[in-house]
Amino acid sequence: MALLEVKNLGITFGGLHAVDGFSMSIEKGELYGLIGPNGAGKTTCFNLLTGVYKPTMGTIYLDGENITGKSTIDINKAGIARTFQNIRLFSNLSVIDNVKAGLTNNYRYSTATGVFRLPKFFKTEKLMNEKAHELLKVFGLDEESSTMAANLPYGKQRKLEIARALATDPKLLLLDEPAAGMNPNETAELMNTIRFVRDEFDMTVLLIEHDMSLVSGICERLSVLNFGQLLCQGKTSDVLSDPEVITAYLGE
Amino acid sequence: MGFLDNLINGISLGSIYAVIALGYTLVYGIAKMLNFAHGDVIMVGGYLIFTCATTWGLNPYLSLVIAMAGCTVLGILIEKIAYKPLRQATSLSVLITAIGVSYFLQNIALLIFGANPVTFTSIVNLPKISLFDGQIIIKSETTAAIVVSVLIVVGLSLFVGKTKSGRAMLAVSEDKDAAQLMGVNVNRTISLTFAIGSGLAAVAGGLLCSAYPVLSNTTGAMPGIKAFVAAVFGGIGSIPGAMIGGILIGVIEILGRAYISPQLADAIVFAVLIIVLMVKPTGILGKKISEKV
Amino acid sequence: MKGQIDLKRKISPATRGSFITYGMVTAAFIVTQILVSTGRVSNMFQGLLVPFCVYSIAAVSLNLTVGILGELSLGQAGFMCVGAYTGAIFSLMTKDAITSAWVRFPLALLIGGLAAAIFGVLIGIPVLRLRGDYLAIVTLAFGEIIKNVFAALYIGTDSRGVHVSLTSQGDLGLEPDGKMIINGALGISGAPKDSTFVIGFVVLLLTLIVMYNFINSRTGRAVMSIRDNRIAAESIGLNITKYKLITFGLTAFLGGVAGSLFSHNLAVLQASKFDYNLSILILVFVVLGGIGSMRGSVIAAVVLTLLPEVLRSINNYRMLIYSVVLIVMMIFTSNATIRGFFAANFAKLKGVIIKNKPDTAKEGV
Numbered sequence: 085m086a087l088l089e090v091k092n093l094g095i096t097f098g099g100l101h102a103v104d105g106f107s108m109s110i111e112k113g114e115l116y117g118l119i120g121p122n123g124a125g126k127t128t129c130f131n132l133l134t135g136v137y138k139p140t141m142g143t144i145y146l147d148g149e150n151i152t153g154k155s156t157i158d159i160n161k162a163g164i165a166r167t168f169q170n171i172r173l174f175s176n177l178s179v180i181d182n183v184k185a186g187l188t189n190n191y192r193y194s195t196a197t198g199v200f201r202l203p204k205f206f207k208t209e210k211l212m213n214e215k216a217h218e219l220l221k222v223f224g225l226d227e228e229s230s231t232m233a234a235n236l237p238y239g240k241q242r243k244l245e246i247a248r249a250l251a252t253d254p255k256l257l258l259l260d261e262p263a264a265g266m267n268p269n270e271t272a273e274l275m276n277t278i279r280f281v282r283d284e285f286d287m288t289v290l291l292i293e294h295d296m297s298l299v300s301g302i303c304e305r306l307s308v309l310n311f312g313q314l315l316c317q318g319k320t321s322d323v324l325s326d327p328e329v330i331t332a333y334l335g336e
Numbered sequence: 337m338g339f340l341d342n343l344i345n346g347i348s349l350g351s352i353y354a355v356i357a358l359g360y361t362l363v364y365g366i367a368k369m370l371n372f373a374h375g376d377v378i379m380v381g382g383y384l385i386f387t388c389a390t391t392w393g394l395n396p397y398l399s400l401v402i403a404m405a406g407c408t409v410l411g412i413l414i415e416k417i418a419y420k421p422l423r424q425a426t427s428l429s430v431l432i433t434a435i436g437v438s439y440f441l442q443n444i445a446l447l448i449f450g451a452n453p454v455t456f457t458s459i460v461n462l463p464k465i466s467l468f469d470g471q472i473i474i475k476s477e478t479t480a481a482i483v484v485s486v487l488i489v490v491g492l493s494l495f496v497g498k499t500k501s502g503r504a505m506l507a508v509s510e511d512k513d514a515a516q517l518m519g520v521n522v523n524r525t526i527s528l529t530f531a532i533g534s535g536l537a538a539v540a541g542g543l544l545c546s547a548y549p550v551l552s553n554t555t556g557a558m559p560g561i562k563a564f565v566a567a568v569f570g571g572i573g574s575i576p577g578a579m580i581g582g583i584l585i586g587v588i589e590i591l592g593r594a595y596i597s598p599q600l601a602d603a604i605v606f607a608v609l610i611i612v613l614m615v616k617p618t619g620i621l622g623k624k625i626s627e628k629v
Numbered sequence: 630m631k632g633q634i635d636l637k638r639k640i641s642p643a644t645r646g647s648f649i650t651y652g653m654v655t656a657a658f659i660v661t662q663i664l665v666s667t668g669r670v671s672n673m674f675q676g677l678l679v680p681f682c683v684y685s686i687a688a689v690s691l692n693l694t695v696g697i698l699g700e701l702s703l704g705q706a707g708f709m710c711v712g713a714y715t716g717a718i719f720s721l722m723t724k725d726a727i728t729s730a731w732v733r734f735p736l737a738l739l740i741g742g743l744a745a746a747i748f749g750v751l752i753g754i755p756v757l758r759l760r761g762d763y764l765a766i767v768t769l770a771f772g773e774i775i776k777n778v779f780a781a782l783y784i785g786t787d788s789r790g791v792h793v794s795l796t797s798q799g800d801l802g803l804e805p806d807g808k809m810i811i812n813g814a815l816g817i818s819g820a821p822k823d824s825t826f827v828i829g830f831v832v833l834l835l836t837l838i839v840m841y842n843f844i845n846s847r848t849g850r851a852v853m854s855i856r857d858n859r860i861a862a863e864s865i866g867l868n869i870t871k872y873k874l875i876t877f878g879l880t881a882f883l884g885g886v887a888g889s890l891f892s893h894n895l896a897v898l899q900a901s902k903f904d905y906n907l908s909i910l911i912l913v914f915v916v917l918g919g920i921g922s923m924r925g926s927v928i929a930a931v932v933l934t935l936l937p938e939v940l941r942s943i944n945n946y947r948m949l950i951y952s953v954v955l956i957v958m959m960i961f962t963s964n965a966t967i968r969g970f971f972a973a974n975f976a977k978l979k980g981v982i983i984k985n986k987p988d989t990a991k992e993g994v
Contacts, residue, residue, distance in 0.1 A: 134864060160866035168864075174857035177850070185854040186865045188847055195875055198846025199839050205846065212847075230642070252865050370762040418956050425963035431701045431765050432916060436955030439909060443949035557905075561773075564766060597795055599781035606770035613763060614755035 085148060087112040087288050088256055093132055093142035094312075102128045104312045105142070110256070110305075115282060116290045117303030117320065121332060125312040126292045127169055130258050133290075134166050135159040147255055161189065163255035167245040167262060169292075175234035179225055182233050182244055183216040186251025191215070219247045222284070223277060239270045243277070250285060257281070259291040263298045271295060275302050300324060308332065340472055342594045343587065348478040348547065350586020351485035355540040356563035357570065357578035358492060359533030365509040365573035366529045369427070372434035373414060375560015376441035377534050381407045381541030382551045383449060386456055396459035403538040411534025412527050420523075438557070445553035453552035456545040477547040484543060488536060489579045496575065501528060509573065558602065562589070565609040571622025580620055647841035650924040651834065657931075658830045665826075673938060679894040681931045682829030683887050686836045688914035688926040690883030695912070696921030697844055698876045699856035700757075704768030705884050705911045707775040708745040710903035712885025713892035714779055714811070716741030717820035720893065721810055722786075724821055734823040738832065738889045745885025748775075749878045757873040764877075772908055779900035784811040816899035817892070824894035832890060833927070836883055840923050843879065852876050906948075913951045916958050 086109035093106045103125040110116045118126050131137045133144060135156040143152045151162050165186075174182050193208045220226045223243040228236065233244060242262055249257055262278070263271045275298055281287050293299050299306065299320070306323040308315040310332045316323050323329055356378060363371045381403045388399035418437050422430050462476035496502035507515040508525045516522050537556075544559060545551050562585055570581025585605055593601035612619065661678065664670045687705055694702045716737040727733040748771070756767045783794040787807030794800040798812060811817055843849050851872045855862040863869060892898045914933060918925030937944050 136860070156863040157866050157868055160864060166864050168861065172858045172861035172864075174854045174861065176857050177853055181850055181853075184847075185850050185862070185867070188851050188854075189866045191847070193847060195843070195846070195848040198848055199842045201842055208847070248861075248865060370766065418960070421960045421964040425959070426699065427762060428695065428699055428701055428920075429959045429963040431762055432912070433956050433959040435703075435909065435912070436952045436959065439948060439952035440956065443952055447945070447949065561766070561769060565770070568763075568766070597781060599777055600795065603774040603777040606774045609770050610752060610755060610767060613759060613767065617755075617759050617763070 086110055087114075087147055088133075088290070089143075089145040090133070091143045091145075093129070093139055093144065095128065095132055095137055095140050101312050103132060103139075103309075106307075106309070106312075106314050107142075108307050108314075108317065110288060110290060112255075112288055113282065113286065114288055115278070115302050115304050116288075117299045117306040118290060118292045118309065119294070119299060119306055120309035120315070124309040126309055127260060128312075129309065130166060130260055130292065133159075133258065134164055160252055160254070164258060165249035165252045165254035165256075166258035167242070167249055167260055169260040169264065171238075171241050171245055173233040173241055173244060173248070175232070177233055178230050179233055179236065179244055180213070180216050180220065180229040182248050183219050183251045184212050186248040187212050187215060190251075190253050216251070219250055222280065223247050239266050242266070243274075246277075246281070250281065250287075254287075256288045256290060259289060259293075261292055261294065263293060263295045266295075268297070271298055274298070278302055296324075338594070342590050344472070344474060344478060346587030346590035347583055348481045348586070349590060350566075350583035351481040352540055352543045352547065352582075353559065353563045353566045353586050354485045354579045354582025355488055355536055355543065356559060357567040357582045358488065358575065359536050359540075360564050360567040361570075361572055361574065361578045362492075362505070362529050362533050364567070366505055367415075367419065367526050369419065369430050370434065370564070371419075371530075371533070372431070372560075373437035373441055374533065374537060375556040375558075375563070376438045376445075377407050377410060377414075377537040377556065378541040378544060378560060379445060379551070379553060379556030380410060380441060381538030382456065382545040382555055383445060384538065385459060385542050385545070386454060386551055389459060390454075390457050396457075396461065400459055400538070400542050403542065404535045407538035407541075408531045408535040411530040411537070414534075415527055415530040420526075442553045442557065449553065451552070453550045453555075456549040456551045458546040458549065459542050460546050475547075477543070481543045481547060484539065485579065485582070488539070489575060492532075493575050501525070505529060562602075562605055565605060567619075568609060569612050569619055571619030574619070574621040577619060577621035641845075643841070643845045646924070647837070647845070650837055650841070650927070653924065654830070654834060654837065654927060658826075661826070674935075677934060677938060678826040679824045679829050679890070680934055682826070682833045683891045683894070684911065684914060684930040684934050685833050685927045686887040686890065687884055687911045688918065688930040689833075689836055689840055689923050690880045690887065691911050692915045692918075692921065692923060692926045693840060693843070693883075694877055694880040695915050696919075697849065697856065698852055698873060700873070700877075701762070701765040701912075702768040702877070702880065703765050703905070703908050703912070704752075704770075704772040704775075705880075706903040706905065706907035707768070707772030708749060708881045708884030709888030709891060709907070710772070710775050710779060710900060711745040711748050712741030712888030713898055713903070714817065714888075714900075715744035715885070716889025717817045717892040717898050718784070718810055720820050720823065721817065730821065730823045733821075734828065734893065737823070737893065738886050741889025741892075742882040742886040745888065746878050746882035749881025749884075750874060753874045753877045753881075757877060758870050769905065769908070772903070772905060776900045776903055779811070779816075780814045782811050783809075783813050785809045814899065814901065816897055818897045820892060820895075820898060822893060822896070824890050829890060832886060836886070837923060837927070839879075839883070848872065848875060910951070913955060916955055920962075 088110040090106060090108050094104045095102050106129060118129060120126055128137065132139050135154050138153050143150060146162055146164060149162055151159050174185060177185065191208050191212045193204045197205050217226060217229065220229055223246065225240060225244060225247065236244060246259065246262065263274055266274060278289060279302060282289055303320050305318060306320050307317045308323060308329050315332055316326050316329050359374050360371065363369065384403035384406045385399045388394045388402050389396045414437055418433050419430065422433055458477060460476045460480040462479060464476055465474040465479060496505055504520045504525045507518065507520050508522055512522055563582065566581035566585040567578050569584060570577030588608055589601050589605050592604040596604060665675060687709060691702060691705045694700055719740045720733060720737045723733055752767060752771050756764050781795050783798050783801055785792050785801045785803045785807050787804040792801040792803060798809065851867050854867060855869055855872055859869060914929040915926055918929030937947050
């Protein structure tokens, strides 16, 4: 069974069908791309998958569990973590605290334990620090663990967002334009990191991207959205050579 | 006939709240901020009218016009000096600034006019209405408050719906950035909103002080907060909502004062706020505001 | 040399900061105690020692909601009022049963705090799930309700039990030997004056420890995450309402403790003391001391409580100055252009100082 099973998903905003009857299924361990021209409904789709918007039709199953209409918080607990097109870090927290915030639900001790500094506090914090450093190392942010997140350069902020999302130990990672604003070198490095994350953490990744070098470089399968509807779906090479897709991108 | 008297007084007080609530609702809708200083602009309006009419002996209606002009300028100044630099700031910073402005106005008034309240001479000069062979006498201030507030609500609705500036206000309240892209002058629209709200505050000040003729530097604070409660009750951002909320709050307050406890009337009004937020946070006519992701 | 560096690495900046605050408060306490015992302190100053602690605790706890949670509460006086009244009522009722102040007073502080926390959670539940400015207006409303209700409250006891009225003393129908506990607007008199500077200091130190430990824990991180970006916090599964409620409840609890400490320092406790102005005053402490800085809150609370007493002449202008301070602080810290201007010039200034003192720059390596 597929890890993510989306069937006939849709939402309307005041009569506008922002996403209309979208279906896709992603297998465990896949690197999957969601592409389409601007305004095609890709980010809306992410917002539907993560519960920011409640779908007006369709169903979403994650690992066999129906998560349609659940809250963002519950969907994250069910196993979907994401990054944002316009970076949303906890800008006044240090780099490591951003990651540790992501660990909050998986490394537990009570507020009283924290306030009274009971032994469990020190034990759990130590484990959290180790886990956070491990994640930061993957993204080459280990050296900057005490830097304030807002002071990181742009590319590193994008990476920190991925690290934070991974800290919640998701089954599925959604990346919204991870390469936006990166130069070709950084993009190439990011591609390696995403592959590494998939292999190392046994992760399934769904990403939105405009950078075709990244899409064709790492995505195994693609869905193309246009005007909120599915235009084409399949293997990356097939999709990118589809005349309809080319038309949608280049215009008529 | 005591109940009817109370009801009429409640509607009258509520009409004044409605005029104040309009200022909150407009500013909240367009600048997305809670202008804590709005209530204190009422107080400034009251003192301006008092100074013109009582101290200088000018015609009461002329005094009102002068006060409206003065408060309009004050509102624009407050916006330009205190709020405009904070357009991009967190709502926490904006709120604290607004509280600072409110405190500033109260304390400046305290320095200028002293701590002793002054007795305000009513600016309303209309005949009383006598009903049921004189069993119920409606004071001219009561009539004036109701008539003026209805005129203002109708006028403002027409202004927002029919004029170019009014539609610009609607556009800015929907989406500031999009409105800017469509060529709406956002800064001018926000200034205009503050100008209208503050001008109305002067009218509210005149009505309030005519009905309750004690004026001090904190006169505007409590009615201001209650009017905000009214704006939330009616649905923040909605002009008819402000009217409905205002009248309901006024009636609740007066009836609470008469039939429950005079000391607890304010507490009852605030309890209404907490209940409204629990049951229907968007108020009677409000709509949900959601954040963009 | 190597050992020193390792030591520095082990202690996080947050921990170091908290210990500097503890040390500072303790040092100030010791110095004051020495001055008091050698008789070098005026009566006026001695009378301010407990208020210093009360205002510091109130400011530090409000800073938790304003600085760490990023929400505005205008009801700190209301929570203090609840704590003050419940604490004083408890002490009055148990004065004869528990004779030792060392047992009774900590209980009175705890009960004051818990009562305030209950109110905090009760008003927090409907309001904290809303976005925007509702918390400010609701806490303001709450403060007014509490003040009005306590001012209208008459409670007395006699052989038949406890009597409560919201209208007048006569309405209670007390027996001749009955005892008034709350006498409406006249408030409570005769609560034991258990507050001392030593207890105030201990409570303040405990408050600071709770504060710093809270901030530097899993919960504190979650709260600050919500403050910095609510949408991102939801995306990593943080239960927004729960964390907001915990934080706001803790603020209310400590506000209540401060109130109880306050009421045991007064001959007569009246609800009118806990008005909107008090809430604003405490907010001024928080803003001037630096939003989010616990140490700053303590310093601001002490300095701004002392200043008007020392400089009587500024008393008339005090609130006016505070209002300008609020506005100016906000504009300067929130406007990127102005902040950038000052940051640039500050850096230049720093450069000049360091150039002139090459030796100090190397210190501590």
